[in-house]
Amino acid sequence: MSVTRTVATWTTAVLAAATLASCAESERDDEGGSGSGDDGTFVFGAAGAPEMFDPFYATDGETFRITRQMFEGLLGIEPGSAEVVPELATEWTPNEDGTEWTFTLRDDVTFHDGEPFNAEAVCYNFERMFDQNEAGQTAGEYWGYVMGAFSNDAENSLYQGCEATDEFEAVISISGPTSGFPTMLTLESLSMQSPKALEEGDANGIAAEGEGFSFPAYADAPVGTGPFTFGEYDEANGSITLARNDDYWGEAAQVSEVVFRVIPDESTRRQELEAGSINGYDLPNPVDWAGLEEDGNSVEVRDPFNILYLGLNPEANPQLKDLKVRQAIYHALNREQLVQTQLPEGAAVATQFMPDTVSGYNTELEPYAYDPDEAKRLLAEAGAEGMTLNFAYPTEVTRPYMPDPQKIYEALRTDLEAVGIKVKVSTASWNGGYLDNVSGEPGKYDAYILGWTGDYDSAYNFIGTFFGNLKDNDFGTDVMPWGKQLADDLKAADAIVDEDERGAAFEEINRQIMEEYLPGLPISHSPPALVVGPGVEGVIPSPLTAEEFDTVSVGGE
Template identity: 25%
Template sequence: MRAKRHDWQGAILLAIIAALLLAGCQRGGSRSTPESSPSPGEASGAQPVTGQAAAPATPAVSAPAPQPGQRVSIVEAGLDEPRTLNPLFVADPVSEELSRLVFDSLVTVDPATGEVAPALAESWDVSDDGTRYTFRLRDGVRWHDGQPFTARDVEFTYRTMLDVNARSPRYSRLAERVKSVSVVDPQTVVIELIKPDASFLPTLATLGIVPEHVLAGVQPEQLITDPFGLSSAVGTGPFMLKQWVRGEQIVFERNPQYYRGVPQAAQYTYKVVGSLDELVAGLQDGLIDWAVIDAAQAGAAPAIDGVTVQSLPGFELVMVVLQLDSSKSELFIDPRVRQALLLALDRQAMVDQIWHGQAEVARGTQPPASWAAGPASIEYSYDPQQAARLLDEAGWQIGPDGVRRREGQRLSFRLVATGADPTRRALATWLQRQWAEIGVEVQLELEQWSDVRRRATETRDFEALLLGVRWDLDPDQSIVWSSDSIFDGLNMGHYTNAELDGLLAQAVATTNREERLAHYRQAQEIVLRDLPVLPLCFPKLTVLWSDRIEAPPLTATALRLRYGVEQWRLRL
């Protein structure tokens, strides 16, 4: 197990948490309040900021010319505003997704298969020992300002993220995996890993590449406050940043030089709205074309002519993390107590009542959108009688006030949750009622997300913690379950299992999908047996989609990566 992390590592970890942990509904009932931590290149007020336009170029593939008076922009809306578009610093879902409009990566992931597919790298080779990746870059790719894209840009991007002074949220994960990045020639770059890691391509080779010629003159420690990513953005992606009016909208123009062909839509706009009502009104008026909303809020959205509700298998897991560090709490050390808590929950009723059917009961840990998702042999169906028997066996007997006791101690604990989110608040109250029925007392501590995050990642001061995690595209879940992740990851409850550690290590040591799947199925069985967390449900990715847009089939992966966005178009 690793020693405790240094303070600077902890600061970087907080940024990682923002990308993986979900406070609650990211796009639900009302606009979220930004955290107090500094945002990269923060611009205040509602003054428009104009991005750099690319030099005119002859498109490789023609796009239809708009008719006079015809709307030319696809309009997405959301309750959250990105902090930055700079791939070096994106650390929340909205920033990550919109950044992909402007910045491409070495590889991408094909939503249809889950397999890695070419992007800026047209091909790659992997050494026999699985540690050396040689990427051959596409010829003729240019930055939005007309400069050629080369291997030096790739080297600069990864070396910058590996520079601790840059404070990139990618630092820890890259530093643990990447040994070196080197240029062979203008079209070839080599990334050498410390050890084989099958998750490298879908998680770390999908990071956006930034231009060396624009950012090389900025000191690493100043990059996080540089306006690049806000008032300017030069990428190789399908769209170019045109204008960002803080608190209102971001406008992108199509890249006429895009290597996959000129985008079908002349513009792409992200509109920031203040409430679900405002979003619905925009869809009804034809001013908004699509949006992702909180699955639990789907029932509050009225039927709109020409707008469909698409419920897609997603990557989020809502769970209760239990404190297994005996120096902080001994309530959950006995696995029978953990099993009883899960058996006492009618999770299907929870999905029906709180998510209105827009979620799946979590019968495993791999999300439905993952290629590794599958059934587990261990099942925790609702059985309050069995839950009571397990608590009796563990020595917890019903007291005169209805709360169980053992050796004078009450079976009572504090459940920490984000109070500002209505779904989390409702869920916490529901859990409290369900557990009361088997004699377990729960005290709710509803706090601001910043305080919940601090408990989860810094102090680890909690008994039980209600939150969501958005898993990576790759099924490696070491960041939550591995004992190495107690100090440098999201193993918040201090869970350790040597057998599980070994399986997780074996799973990333091979690129054979069948072998990886077998390891992850075994790992899932161990987690479900041990129950370091109580898996509750997988909310659907809920999309309101206007029939004005033509696009390839939607999936959680496609939307997360904005895969094929250059093919989206407005119907004439």
């Protein structure tokens, strides 16, 4: 969700490093066009239904899991890591001040509809994403977070233009250097799509509808460049079918079809795997890992790259503006017990809003102590004894940081009630109102459980996502006296070119967030897993939970 920017000095050394790094070729490039795969079908049990299929407007992992198989960006992520590698661009080179980036493109790529991929298509895509109506600016939140603004506020946008300087060379101009560019081009939302299909499907014809959106025809018939093409969505039966792209520029997918079956209940997903009606599913309950392995399945555990947090919304409940109230809530939570009873082995209590593998993590911060007496004392000092929280959790979903939302919610609710806080229970399905209710203006819940899996290795991608956009975040920081200062500090830190300096700046911001502001309450980091049945090979677990299924094969037991 967020990365913004200001101008800073761009050193020759950084330019040289960026240029050298960009010249590496991907394995997919080396093996382009080889192999024809087999005729098998890989059936995956999805935890939730997709929003739609245009990745630009998508915001949730269940949608991205599907679109990731069909779309590609200028840059990609090396499977199994967070390392940036070439994808549709083979090289990328900045100018001296880091405001223009020249991308050399692959010259052997076509979209699924047969249209050529070239520099004109790249610029069409960027201008399409930049030029959104009011509804599109709200729905296209990843662009807003990473680019800062759309065409109606161009002077505040990181993106400043795109020029096709040759058939396979595009130059993208930005307002100033930032740690997030060009890495942000690995985001699924910024994937390349067929200009012809976008135009014919009125792709930007999005409209507000109630508390959500009405999407144009294109959102149900997407066209990318990836190893799979869109087949059909049987919404009644919760089934999405993708077909192998036999004209793919890289190595052909190993199976002829990938089918996603929407199965919200985790225990039902396990039963379907045991029955052989699906070949795998994400986020198996940690208590089931050993049993799944004993039954001949493979549990693939990812490295933790996420955060579960308790969001607090002072716009919905003004009592939450008081730091003592927020501190009291934090002291009331027995997070160590929650980690031990609800999360898998390897999970840890969080001290801040990012994992310790990200530069900018502050090693000096200690976890808030579980101290119900201190919580009661702080509530009394704040005059908030017996306060009521409208506290929400999502249904019909399992997330990498949240294996069982209801059980996590119940544990937290019990802790809150133990210190005298009255809890009003609210709930909604993940894509059936919950996310909209959290992100609305203002959000409908006083408190809610949510989390984030990093898109790429960047401090700003975590804390900038949450607090970098003052007017558009789920924590209501625009009504807090320090909200603007925090957003400004994040942008300034993100623009520091020297990595050590930038890391130190983010460490100090993390200290301020936890000791002075406490806009929300980090809970834990968790190593999520996925499981595949006997005979399934080629799954490469991703710390970003961004698995690609073109390498998967399905054989016998």
